[in-house]
Amino acid sequence: MSGSEDLFREEILEHAKHPRRHGTLSDPDITFEDSNPLCGDRLRIDLHVKDGRIRDICFSGVGCSISQAAASMLCEEVEGKTLEEVKRLTRDDVLEMLGIELGPVRLKCGLLALKTLKAGVYGIHQWPGEDE
Amino acid sequence: MTRASGVSVAIPEVRPAAPRAPFDPEVVRRQFPIFRAARPKPLHYLDSAATSQKPDAVLAAMDRYYSTCNANIHRGIYGIAEEATAAYEDARRRVARFVNAASPRELIFTRNSTEAINLVAYAWGRSQIKAGDAIVLTEMEHHSNLVPWQILAQERGVELRFIPVTGGGELDLAALPGLLADGRVKLVGVVHISNVLGTVNPVAEIARQAHAAQALLLLDASQSVPHCPVDVQALGCDFMAFTGHKLLGPTGIGALWARRALLEAMPPFLGGGEMIREVKLAGSQWNELPWKFEAGTMAIAEAVGFGAAIDYLESLGMEHVFAHDKALAAATMERLREVPDLTILGPPAAKRGGVVAFTLGTIHPHDVATVLDDEGVAVRAGHHCAMPLHEKLGVPASARASFHCYTVPAEIDALVRGLHRARKVFAS
Numbered sequence: 001m002s003g004s005e006d007l008f009r010e011e012i013l014e015h016a017k018h019p020r021r022h023g024t025l026s027d028p029d030i031t032f033e034d035s036n037p038l039c040g041d042r043l044r045i046d047l048h049v050k051d052g053r054i055r056d057i058c059f060s061g062v063g064c065s066i067s068q069a070a071a072s073m074l075c076e077e078v079e080g081k082t083l084e085e086v087k088r089l090t091r092d093d094v095l096e097m098l099g100i101e102l103g104p105v106r107l108k109c110g111l112l113a114l115k116t117l118k119a120g121v122y123g124i125h126q127w128p129g130e131d132e
Numbered sequence: 133m134t135r136a137s138g139v140s141v142a143i144p145e146v147r148p149a150a151p152r153a154p155f156d157p158e159v160v161r162r163q164f165p166i167f168r169a170a171r172p173k174p175l176h177y178l179d180s181a182a183t184s185q186k187p188d189a190v191l192a193a194m195d196r197y198y199s200t201c202n203a204n205i206h207r208g209i210y211g212i213a214e215e216a217t218a219a220y221e222d223a224r225r226r227v228a229r230f231v232n233a234a235s236p237r238e239l240i241f242t243r244n245s246t247e248a249i250n251l252v253a254y255a256w257g258r259s260q261i262k263a264g265d266a267i268v269l270t271e272m273e274h275h276s277n278l279v280p281w282q283i284l285a286q287e288r289g290v291e292l293r294f295i296p297v298t299g300g301g302e303l304d305l306a307a308l309p310g311l312l313a314d315g316r317v318k319l320v321g322v323v324h325i326s327n328v329l330g331t332v333n334p335v336a337e338i339a340r341q342a343h344a345a346q347a348l349l350l351l352d353a354s355q356s357v358p359h360c361p362v363d364v365q366a367l368g369c370d371f372m373a374f375t376g377h378k379l380l381g382p383t384g385i386g387a388l389w390a391r392r393a394l395l396e397a398m399p400p401f402l403g404g405g406e407m408i409r410e411v412k413l414a415g416s417q418w419n420e421l422p423w424k425f426e427a428g429t430m431a432i433a434e435a436v437g438f439g440a441a442i443d444y445l446e447s448l449g450m451e452h453v454f455a456h457d458k459a460l461a462a463a464t465m466e467r468l469r470e471v472p473d474l475t476i477l478g479p480p481a482a483k484r485g486g487v488v489a490f491t492l493g494t495i496h497p498h499d500v501a502t503v504l505d506d507e508g509v510a511v512r513a514g515h516h517c518a519m520p521l522h523e524k525l526g527v528p529a530s531a532r533a534s535f536h537c538y539t540v541p542a543e544i545d546a547l548v549r550g551l552h553r554a555r556k557v558f559a560s
Contacts, residue, residue: 007502008499008502008503008557013557013558017558017560038514039496039497039498039513039514039529040514040515040519040522040528040529042528062496062528063496064496064497064498064499065496065499065558066498066499106498106502109498
């Protein structure tokens with residue numbers, strides 16, 4: 001990481017300041033909440049699912065710009081995808097979306113959205129590959 | 133101590149250097165290798181409440197120990213084992229004297245403050261606390277002086293009560309008589325200086341009220357012993373926990389001080405080697421103080437480093453260190469007033485040590501810390517292991533600048549510069 005100029009590149013700031021898909025869904029088919037106790041980030045993701053495909057997705061919660069931007073980008077990315085496709089998402093997919101290098105501490109912020117989404121889709125707290 | 137071998141090997145020498153006067157943080161700073169290290173941008177280390185940096189004297193003492201007399205203590209009959217034992221016990225004497233313990237036997241080495249408090253919760257708590265008893269803590273405790281008591285409370289059916297924190301970040305002492313009134317309180321546990329707010333709590337008054345209600349007082353001195361003169365006898369506490377790594381010493385070594393009669397009456401905490409006098413298959417007799425509570429091989433080099441750190445601080449003078457901390461806190465609070473949207477948590481400068489926590493508008497503290505890092509400014513962001521306090525103050529997290537003897541005013545300038553930049557980066 002060569003500095004906050006890179007970490008806070010325009011697209012991340014744009015997503016953090018004006019998050020897409022921010023809010024909650026009524027009668028969600030899947031809802032899951034998780035937190036990053038280290039920094040106090042909290043994230044909830046709601047899904048409407050039909051025929052195994054994500055019809056609508058929203059996130060809510062509080063957090064730093066990295067966790068908020070990652071949630072915003074991820075929600076945009078997975079709308080319309082099947083749950084099977086979501087299960088195949090990896091941390092590298094999220095890091096690629098963010099387009100930045102993250103140190104071990106901020107990595108948790110960047111991956112909170114994926115962790116929450118996958119746990120919701122799998123319906124469990126630990127999803128396969130979590131330790132990777 | 134006599135040495136068995138005739139070979140002349142230097143006993144680790146960590147005696148105080150000649151007193152320096154007047155106190156000059158710029159001179160002090162040059163005695164810390166981390167600030168001399170070449171790096172792309174200068175390091176402005178404002179996270180001493182998390183851990184302090186280490187002066188040459190501490191590193192040299194530990195290096196000397198490993199290089200000249202590394203051996204296990206209390207056992208070896210040979211020369212270097214006796215030297216190692218002498219160095220370890222000498223460190224204990226210095227630490228004990230530093231907090232004005234009545235005897236070095238009252239000073240138990242632990243891994244850190246957390247382990248010291250757990251020692252009390254397990255050895256004293258589980259032998260003395262029963263269902264229906266109560267323990268009084270405060271809303272500003274670090275998790276280390278909260279969670280061990282929660283575990284005991286769940287196990288024993290003990291009630292936890294809390295001295296409230298006011299909006300201004302001080303303890304609401306008016307509530308204490310009511311908390312103590314029913315006579316069920318066996319222990320009052322309180323932090324001396326808050327690691328978030330910097331608040332210096334009125335320990336002597338709390339101890340007086342606790343004792344009048346037949347309760348004991350446990351002091352979490354993690355942020356006070358490294359920064360100001362602390363006298364366990366004058367404060368009137370019964371247990372006190374503190375740690376080496378915040379006191380310019382190494383990680384992995386801390387201490388529990390307790391009144392001797394309490395320690396004598398307590399069962400051991402951890403069982404194993406060294407803490408026993410005589411072992412038979414059917415049972416064992418415990419060793420005398422302080423070794424009854426020091427099972428297994430201890431962190432010997434770290435204890436030597438702890439002792440050297442105390443020598444170093446004594447050479448600076450704790451009054452000078454504390455005055456420096458307080459002056460920096462006051463200057464920082466004054467400078468932060470020029471940053472729009474910034475809110476300082478906690479009491480006025482006159483009532484605090486060298487800690488200033490704040491929030492910056494709606495910018496998440498992690499984001500603030502990341503921009504500051506870019507300016508070479510290291511601050512802590514998060515809840516600082518005090519989640520209930522942040523909940524009480526109504527903020528999910530905060531950023532915190534904290535100081536020690538090597539902090540210089542130019543670092544406050546860098547902090548303020550970085551905060552202005554953070555506002556620019558996150559302007560909506």
